[in-house]
Amino acid sequence: MAIHKRAEFTDAEQRLAAIAKALGHPARVAIVRLLAQRRACVCGELVLELPLSQSTVSQHLKELKAAGLVQGEVDGPRVCYCLDPAGWAVARQLLGDLLAEVPPAAAEAAAPGCC
Amino acid sequence: MAIHKRAEFTDAEQRLAAIAKALGHPARVAIVRLLAQRRACVCGELVLELPLSQSTVSQHLKELKAAGLVQGEVDGPRVCYCLDPAGWAVARQLLGDLLAEVPPAAAEAAAPGCC
DNA sequence: TTTGTTTATCGTCGATTTACGATTGCAAAC
DNA sequence: GTTTGCAATCGTAAATCGACGATAAACAAA
Incomplete structure (x- = not known):
C-alpha cells in the first residue's frame, strides 16, 4: 500500500470550496448581507458602511465577483x-x-459513531 | 463624512466567516464528506483517500477541529x-x-434590483 | 476641454496558508 | 524496557491574502 489514491478532488468539491473561500472573510459576509438587504449597492456606499478603505472594498468585491456571487453593472461614473x-x-x-x-x-445520537 | 462607520463586524459574521474559511479548501470539503459518509475515520485512512501527505492531512484536520466542525477521540494508538x-x-x-x-x-426577477 | 467624482489597479508590506519531509510523542505489543 | 506504528508537531519554502496609499482610468458635468 502506501501510495496515494490520487483521488484528486471532485469538481463539486472545488466549486464549493471556492464559494466557501469567498465567504471566508467577515468583510465579504458583511458585503453580501448589505447587498442582500439592498441597504447599499454602489461601491462608495459600501465603503461608508465598512471599516475598510476603498481599495480594500474593491478587492473584496472583485473576489466575490470571481466566485460568481456578485455582479457589477456600470452605471455612469x-x-x-x-x-x-x-x-x-x-x-x-x-x-x-x-x-x-x-x-x-x-x-448522530441514534447511530453511534464509528468510535 | 469620509470617516468610517467603524461598524466592525457582527459576531455572527465572524463565526460564519470562520466556518466558511474552514470549508474553503477542496481537501477539507473532501475530508468532511469522507467523515460524513463514514467511509473513513482514522487519520491514516484519510491519508489513503486523499492525494496529500500525512502531515498535510493532519493540518487540515486541525483547522477543521479549530472551526468546531470535527472532533477527534484518541483510540489507543x-x-x-x-x-x-x-x-x-x-x-x-x-x-x-x-x-x-x-x-x-x-x-430577484419579480422585484427589480436597485440598478 | 477641463474638472470632479467614482472605481479599478498597481506596488508594497507583513501575515497567513499550503505543502512537504523530518522529528517527536504516545500508546500498545513484544 | 524495547520496539513498532500512528499521529502531531516542527521547520521551512513558496504562494496567497489582506490591507493600505497612490495612481490610473472612466465617465458626467461644466
Whole structure:
C-alpha cells in the first residue's frame, strides 16, 4: 500500500470550496448581507458602511465577483453591485448537498459513531 | 463624512466567516464528506483517500477541529475523527440565516434590483 | 476641454496558508 | 524496557491574502 489514491478532488468539491473561500472573510459576509438587504449597492456606499478603505472594498468585491456571487453593472461614473442569482443558486445547491450528507445531530445520537 | 462607520463586524459574521474559511479548501470539503459518509475515520485512512501527505492531512484536520466542525477521540494508538454535531448545528443555522437573507432568484426577477 | 467624482489597479508590506519531509510523542505489543 | 506504528508537531519554502496609499482610468458635468 502506501501510495496515494490520487483521488484528486471532485469538481463539486472545488466549486464549493471556492464559494466557501469567498465567504471566508467577515468583510465579504458583511458585503453580501448589505447587498442582500439592498441597504447599499454602489461601491462608495459600501465603503461608508465598512471599516475598510476603498481599495480594500474593491478587492473584496472583485473576489466575490470571481466566485460568481456578485455582479457589477456600470452605471455612469459609478458601479452598481448586486448579488448574482445564478451564483447563489449554485451556492444554495452545493451547500445544501453538503449539509444533506452531514447527518443531523439526531441521527448522530441514534447511530453511534464509528468510535 | 469620509470617516468610517467603524461598524466592525457582527459576531455572527465572524463565526460564519470562520466556518466558511474552514470549508474553503477542496481537501477539507473532501475530508468532511469522507467523515460524513463514514467511509473513513482514522487519520491514516484519510491519508489513503486523499492525494496529500500525512502531515498535510493532519493540518487540515486541525483547522477543521479549530472551526468546531470535527472532533477527534484518541483510540489507543490512533485517533478517530468524527463530525462535531454541535459545530454543524451552528453551521447549519448561520448558513441558513445568510441564505434566508439572500433573495432567491424568483424574488430577484419579480422585484427589480436597485440598478 | 477641463474638472470632479467614482472605481479599478498597481506596488508594497507583513501575515497567513499550503505543502512537504523530518522529528517527536504516545500508546500498545513484544 | 524495547520496539513498532500512528499521529502531531516542527521547520521551512513558496504562494496567497489582506490591507493600505497612490495612481490610473472612466465617465458626467461644466
